[in-house]
Amino acid sequence: MALQSCASQLVAGHRFSASNLALIVLLIVFSEFHVVLPEGCNSPAPSSECGCNSLNRDGNDRGDDSFHKEAVKKYSKEKNANPDDSHERRREVSTEPAPGKLNQMVLIPGGAFLMGTDEPGIPQDGEGPARRVHIQSFYMDMYEVSNLEFEKFVNATGYLTEAEKFGDSFVFEGLLSDKVKNEIKQAVAAAPWWLPVKGASWRHPYGPDSSIADSLEHPVVHVSWNDALAYCIWASKRLPTEAEWEYACRGTLENRLYPWGNKLNPKGQHYANIWQGEFPNKNTGEDGYVRSCPVTSFPSNGYGLYNMVGNAWEWTADWWNVHHTTDETHNPKGPESGTDKVKKGGSYMCHKRTIETQSPWRHVRMSWCEKKKNRSAEEERRSRRLKDRTERSKERDETASACVST
Template identity: 40%
Template sequence: MKRWAFGAAAGMIAVGGLTAGYRMYGRDTASAPAIIRHCGAATADQRIWVAGGRYQIGAAPRYREETGPQMVETSGFWIDRHEVTNAQFARFVAATGYRTIAEQTPDPAAYPDLDPAALVAGSAVFGVSAGQGYWWSFVPGASWQAPYGPGSSIEGQDDYPVVHIAYADAAAYAGWAGGELPTEAEWEIAARAGQAGAEFEWGDEFRPGGQWRANSWQGPFPAIDTGDDGFAGLAPIGCYEANELGLVDMTGNVWEWTASPFSADPATGTIRGGSYLCAPNFCARFRPAARQAQEWDFSASHIGFRTISRDPGPGEP
């Protein structure tokens, strides 16, 4: 499956242009809960140390692709405190001239079953389309700089996570930043922060003490997101309480690329953490044990990433 042939794994159904009735899927911060105090407060590059050792990952499987509890060993690594932001990615592009996959016209040789005229630069956007309600569309011209297509921009959104990122884009940034992408195991170890076997990153209650701990979807998906957690759509980084390691947004907001294949299928990688579109009635893959298959060359308005570094940690030579 390619980014030009959307499938059931991502809930996508259409290939083609933007319909006339499309509008941007917005956000509403007027009723932001009290837990949101420091949105965007940590936009500088910052990584947090995860000590090497033996860890339990996984939990009782909810979906068939989940592995269940298992023990893994890892060397220590540094991981970004938050998802890579628009400001960080913009610095990378300014320094290197990099163009993301979404900004490039696909090679017709890679898509022999499609009309070459349909192969245009763009990406998948979740929004409102005429006659469709909220759902996915392929939007020509959508990219990290124009997340909802031509006419949209990221102006004023430096501290939002960068989106419309394919695996190669994330890997290119990671290399430039002196790092790489985490494996699935490393990602989950960092997300759990010692909460072995817990249902959620922070424990077994979705809203401990009645507090929202992540940016997800409230309401019947995909009809309406009430924004009860403070956001209907993307949130800036760092709006919710950090985990025990000090990492923010490991749950929800945007899916995050890992370096691990999803299965023996060479076409699919793995994203973790869920996004603002995850809802209990549709997708509970915002749990740290959950996995999602994603085509390596696929980008969308809810896929971002964070990086790790294998530099020596505290007290290491």
Template identity: 40%
Template sequence: MQNRFWTIVLIVLVAPLPIGMWAAGRAMFFWWHGPIDPATPIEVAAAGDPPLVEQAGMVRIASSHALVGSSNSSQLDRKPEHEVDLDAFWVDIRPVTNDQFAQFVAATDYRTTAERRGSSLVFDLDRHEWLEVNGAQWDAPEGPLSTLAARGDLPVVHVSWDDAVAYARWAGKRLLSEAEYEVAARGGLMESTYAWGDQLHGSMPQANFWQGRFPQQDLGHDGFRGLAPVAQYPPNRFGLYDMAGNVWCWCHDWYAADYYFASPKQNPTGPLSGEARVLRGGSWLSTGGAGSELAVSARGHAPPHHTASNVGFRCASDRRPVQRTDFAATGSTTR
């Protein structure tokens, strides 16, 4: 009985020591390093699991707990800022290009929404306005007299949500959810405004977007007036290119302006129905003013049949991707 008594006493006296040592060490850490900067990348990987794995043109984003939306945006559909828990997923490093989409069409004889309709929206840089152009489609981006010659590495445009889903299924992939897109775009930056940080303009261009007075003049300070080939700007901290600017990207979700008030915390995928699908990332026509479409929290939307010269997509997957042999070919599409 006495041995048991002294054992209990010893446990009571010694047990607090590890807790105290942990607390002292934590206090010493913050005294030495200062408070954590919200722009510091967060750890999104489980213990012992590398945060980034690249394979077959995709990057693995480990399961994560993150904030999405914005608490200070002037755009009400970005509020409230809220927490999400996402399972691990794979995401394309770059948006789908004309060359890749051409391989899909060659393998399936698929006809896009714009081809079946006979027209699509083109932003005319000379007239400074949107035009419904007969014959504009993915392989004739400005109309019947245009081609994809020397444009194989540009992101495919004039694709509807249905076209993007069809390609993704053929490739053994899917579209990203809206929450996945935002978490991937942030690249581990907890509360940054853009995929690269809080400043729109830095020492070098970070994305392809409209500089100048819209729609009269695009100054082209980023190197392009119009679409740019993919991966012309630095990737974010997850190694992903063009998460902002160049082309809007279709997401899986239906759009609802008030969805964030009812969004589930675990793997949200949007409302069950709607009239428009979510678009993310902004485009070459996006400006950097208040409520910028280039912000990681920006939510675009359009009907699923919408096609335009600034809308494309990228894909995601729940499983480790396998390199398709028919993706090995390089060079510009001339179909």
């Protein structure tokens, strides 16, 4: 897909089976999430694609909210206010005191934007048609959920991820040690660079001989959608809808290839952790990283959100849907049931041609719907400043367009 056609896709979603997530999510590079506060292939994938859609764990799909109901009972903070320190699954990965920033939430002021495109690069992905969407104000995590934060959740609840329960997860071949690779006898036919690795999990992202001891500020990976949901419930937050995620990703900008503008590397500066070089053979790491990076890396977008593009795919709350109308909508949500969940944002294994604002990606970032009557004076001022900035940006764009047309 050409760069120009991808531009209209930086907000399109990719699908992952809710149960298969445990496997898919397991991709060290993909399985992150931002949180919000509540109110099959038969031939090798093209070299520009990472092949994550070829990963499946059969027979585990849940097309309903049964896991959500179970998770609310088991993983809420109320249920885990005084965890048993002797719990056999309570394990510390880090030693005193763990470094790193904990997440903060950013106000995303409500507004309207044009979601989707009338010229989809991949029609079957359901990127069209373009439709006007209104979003109410909500809060969103400034950063992707880090290993440090997920560790706190596990230590408080004794939670076991689906990858840990299954006993294995997919890992990109280039990140494995020779010892681990020599023990693997199979691969994914449609994406042979993905290998099923026994013992791979969020604690051991690159196989059983790896750890997160030196990457506590990196995004937690190998987490399924169900794992992300359990974490959000514990944190008293929720996953953003696809529309909320896309709106927040734009960072007040419209009709741009990326959340920061139309150039991938303006003035030679890198704004995202993505793949440089020939995939899957060599990542040159021109952006400073050949795998994941700390969640605080790179400049934030216009709303103050970091790594909305690249680093790790991010889960959303919505079920996959390819049927849309041109009707104007308010706070849309995906179907009530399904077999696939939408991920957004891409990962460090995504090439520049697949990361424009209408693209899909996966990890965890949370959000929640704000109660307007409880907004502080500072939040009101911040909201007004952001809206004023957006209006000024629109005025500049209109002026530039007028100049070009003359």
